[in-house]
Amino acid sequence: MMLLKETYEKKAVPAMQELFHYKSAMAVPRIEKVTLNTGIGRLVGGKSGEEQKKIAADVTGDMSLIAGQKAVPTLAKSSIASFKSRQGMPIGVKVTLRGKRMYDFLDRLINVVLPRSRDFQGLDQASLDREGNMSIGIKEHIFFPEISPEKVKHMIGLEITVTTSAKTKEECLALLKLLKFPIK
Numbered sequence: 631m632m633l634l635k636e637t638y639e640k641k642a643v644p645a646m647q648e649l650f651h652y653k654s655a656m657a658v659p660r661i662e663k664v665t666l667n668t669g670i671g672r673l674v675g676g677k678s679g680e681e682q683k684k685i686a687a688d689v690t691g692d693m694s695l696i697a698g699q700k701a702v703p704t705l706a707k708s709s710i711a712s713f714k715s716r717q718g719m720p721i722g723v724k725v726t727l728r729g730k731r732m733y734d735f736l737d738r739l740i741n742v743v744l745p746r747s748r749d750f751q752g753l754d755q756a757s758l759d760r761e762g763n764m765s766i767g768i769k770e771h772i773f774f775p776e777i778s779p780e781k782v783k784h785m786i787g788l789e790i791t792v793t794t795s796a797k798t799k800e801e802c803l804a805l806l807k808l809l810k811f812p813i814k
Contacts, residue, residue: 633733633737634733634736634737634740634809634810635730635733637808637809637810638660638661638808638809641808642658642805642808642809643655643658645808646658646659646801646804646805646808649804650801650804658805659762659794659795659796659797659801659802659805660794660795660805661732661733661736661792661793661794661805661809662728662793662794662795663726663727663728663732663793664726664727664728664732664735664736664790664791664792664793665724665725665726665727665790665791665793666693666696666697666701666724666725666726666727666788666789666790667722667723667724667725667788667789667790667791668689668693668722668723668724668771668786668787668788668789669721669722670685670686670689670720670721670722670723670784670786671721671722673685673689673784673786682719682720683720685720685784686703686720686723688783688784689723689784689786690702690703690723692771692777692782692786693723693724693725693771693788694725695774695776695777696725696771696774696776696777696788697725697727697731697735698727698731698734698735699725699727699731700725701723701724701725702723702724702725703720703722703723704720704721704722704723704724705718705719705720705721706718706719706720706721736792736809738774738775739766739790740809740810740811740812742774742775743768743773743774743775744812745812746773747768747769747770747773750812751814752812752813752814753766753811753812753813753814754813754814755803755813755814758799758802758803758806759799760798760799761796761797762794762795762796762797762798762799762801762802763791763792763793763794763802764791764792764794764802764806764811765789765790765791765792766789766790766791766792767787767788767789767790768787768788768789768790769787770785770786770787771785771786771787771788772785792806794806
């Protein structure tokens with residue numbers, strides 16, 4: 631089985647050069663980073679400080695397992711009474727992957743996680759934006775093989791953003807299809 635980086639270098643670059651008439655292989659768009667993000671505001675809302683820290687630590691641990699890199703909790707910048715949030719309260723967890731970890735994560739995402747998810751029909755083309763980025767929402771994090779469903783205390787959904795150097799939606803779509811992303 632060819633890994634994602636090898637597929638990019640050996641198949642996607644020549645095909646993209648032919649399709650979009652790039653003069654150099656360095657002009658071909660590439661995946662720059664993958665960002666994983668989740669919100670925990672509902673889980674920590676109305677809880678005491680100790681309970682909030684424990685929930686944030688559990689979710690951070692799960693995200694770190696999924697990404698293979700330490701996750702960072704995001705804190706509220708200001709207090710908002712209607713959301714029951716206070717300044718400095720943990721409201722999310724994020725991880726940014728680049729390089730080898732990014733390619734390893736995308737390999738697992740395409741070949742293991744998405745096929746395991748319930749009623750998966752393929753990624754919608756509407757999840758691509760005009761700048762050539764793709765956002766994927768996953769409802770439950772237990773689809774990842776690193777997470778043991780028996781040990782999960784808090785069920786979270788996460789957003790995965792694949793940032794590419796493509797200038798247009800068409801370039802990004804062609805690149806992701808060549809990299810075997812399951813796009814409808």
